[in-house]
Amino acid sequence: MKKDKHAKKEILLDKLQERKAEAKVIRKIVGYVILALLIIVIGTGVGGYLYVNSALKPMDPDDDKPVKVEIPIGSGVTTIGEELENSGIVKNATVFKYYVKFNNESGFQAGSYDLTPSMTLNEIVNSLKNGKVMKDAEFKITIPEGLQLEQIAEIIAKESPYKLDEIKSKLNDKKWLEQLKGKYPKLLTDEILKKDVKYSLEGYLYPATYSYFEKKPSLEGILEKMIAQTEEVLAQFEISRIESDLTVHELLTLASLIEEEATKKADRGKISSVFYNRIKEEMPLQTDPTVLYALGEHKSRTVYKDLEVDSPYNTYKVKGLPPGPIANAGVSSIKAALNPKDTEYLYFLASKEGKVYYSETLEKHNEYKEKYITNAKE
Incomplete structure (x- = not known):
């Protein structure tokens, strides 16, 4: 009996030792897995940081050769970033986009720009805001803050090739307004067409200075540039608005x-x-x-x-x-x-x-x- 009990005790001790050994192995495996995951996460974070940090720097600090970059009328920051990346002026369009949004930059002007790969993002942004372009604008339209649509129409008529009645007619063109709603769905909603609204686009032509590089751009293009600017400015405040x-x-x-x-x-x-x-x-x-x-x-x-x-x-x-x-x-x-x-x-x-x-x-x-x-x- 004593021998049987002793044998059973030995067996239990052996099994306990085996389990301890297995647990030790499992702990090691889990430790290695966690360590590997930490290395991956840290590596990804460091890699991401280094990538973004690199993208914030000039494309080539030693390259001062001018590159002609065309910024079309009505371009948003996404389109501008893609154009700059495709032209070899910035390293990454997405990083440029978030740099602009983080710094609350706006008021970019269309035109043909003379930019270099050695420029910093701040220099590029300032050039696009100040309208430092390769050629002079054919005409500019400055819309001050606090003006009503009728006053804005008069300014456009004075500075552009279009007559006041043409401008007013376009601003009240229901068919064109519906097209604009499709083009700017986040900005222009059904609310602009409610029966009590005096002018659908009242308040939607952003106050700024606009440069035009054609002698006679389309009237739609002139107006849409102002609408696009409103959308771009409001995009900065989307979270606060919601x-x-x-x-x-x-x-x-x-x-x-x-x-x-x-x-x-x-x-x-x-x-x-x-x-x-x-x-x-x-x-x-x-x-x-x-x-x-x-x-x-x-x-x-x-x-x-x-x-x-x-x-x-x-x-x-x-x-x-x-x-x-x-x-x-x-x-x-x-x-x-x-x-x-x-x-x-x-x-x-x-x-x-x-x-x-x-x-x-x-x-x-x-x-x-x-x-x-x-x-x-x-």
Whole structure:
């Protein structure tokens, strides 16, 4: 009996030793696998870093030979990056694209450029923004911030080969607008064609200087360049726009109100907060520029009679945002529309000198009005 028990004990000890040995082997195998995976991950990360770091450097620091690069009208940053890579000016189009987006660069101009492989990405970007091209533009069109579509049409007519009636006709061409929706589906939605919208492309022609290198480019090409620029600028704020729960149309509408209300001394973020606070309180926005837009007039001040105009754009009568933008907005107003300051303000007014006074109550607002508007006239 004692021998049997001893034998069984020996067998159990042997099996235990075998299991320990197996476990040791398994641990080694698992360790090697984990080590291999870590090496792969670290190697991939280091390799990726080195690749991106290399792509951020000049294509060839010693090559100053000019290369002619054509940037077509309406080109976005993706198209530009591909053209630069194909021309041997940058190492990687995707890295160029994300470099531009990370640095919030925009305003690239079409044309025939004289670039070299020795240029840094910053130098390339500045050249494309400043329009340093091989030949002079046939004509340029400068669209300031805060202009309405009719004013923009007049500028285009003055600077381009096209007459005002041709431009207005094209801007109201339903067939062309439908084509544009297909070409720019993220930017131009069904909202631009709603019945209460005065002009479908109001607010969609981005304020900037545009260079044209043909004596008579197509009218569609002239206008599309401005639309494409709006799309490119808004692409920088896509995540913020979605987080703010605003459609593109609503964002441009709100930004246009801020643009029209802001003076040089105004804090656009505070103006934006007033609009957000009034919407939250279900108060009408009561912003005078919408009344003037409804009237189709440009005046320094509105009078009580103006506030009675029957229009979906009259924010004294209709709550919430108007049907669409009332002007084109610059990037500062777009940023303010997405990033309102944290305030409790419900009112604001601008003095004759352009200083803006904010208040949380109607009583305080009326005090400011009496002091800086009514008495200032006397």
